[in-house]
Amino acid sequence: MYRLFYAPGAASMLPHWLLIELEVPHELSLVDTAARQQKSAEYLAMNPNGVVPTLVDDGVPRYEAAALALLLADRHPGKGLAPVPGDPRRADLLQWMFNLANMVQPLFRQWWYPHEPAGEANADAVREHCAARIEAQWARIDAHLAAYGPFLLGADLSVADFYLTMLMRWSRNMPRPATEWPGLKALADTMRARPSFRTLYEREGLTEWA
Ligand SMILES: N[C@@H](CCC(=O)N[C@@H](CS)C(=O)NCC(=O)O)C(=O)O
DSSP states (O other), X not given: OEEEXXXXXXXXXXXXXXXXXXXXXXXXXXXXXXXXXXGSHHHHTTOTTOOXXXXXXXXXXXXXXXXXXXXHHHHOGGGOOSOOTTSHHHHHHHHXXXXXXXXXXXXXXXXXXXXXXXXXXXXXXXXXXXXXXXXXXXXXXXXXXXXXXXXXXXXXXXXXXXXXXXXXHHTTTSSSOGGGSHHHHHHHHHHHTXXXXXXXXXXXXXXXXX
């Protein structure tokens, strides 16, 4: 049995969406991030980074949204969301998962928490810097989809598309949201149409970017 510690719309969306998509039994624990519950001693004992998500997997707390997504897709292979080791598409999948985790998601961390890298006084400059870099990432990924899409791995839906969709959602109120790029918009529309996305929205009480 899994228990996911989550906050609506946060990085926990990714494992939450996959638990629903893969029809895996699980329980949810809401983390009140406004009350800084993620910094409590009890939570830090599970996730020393003090962030959501944490997925308790048969009593073992695990963290990092991208790693949790791969773990769930590998462990519950029914929908073929992760090509297995030995399949040439596995290398593509790992490349995209790490690429999104290293090159895209950290920019959002800085966008949402601009004081972290450079202090409150420089928050506007950090946001400007992040917006430009995030837009460059969208252009790069959109070009990939135009050449090889409709999904990141080509014809096959994978867990990386769920991850990319969460990241695209985070850009919804930015000066240039991801959906301004046609290949990204097409992928976002496909992913938003999945019944699991509706269920996710209902469970997390989300409305924007539906
Ligand atoms: N690399 C982590 C980042 C998680 C993260 O930054 N979560 C944010 C919400 S999206 C959070 O918990 N913020 C609250 C805080 O930093 O105190 C992951 O992907 O799991």
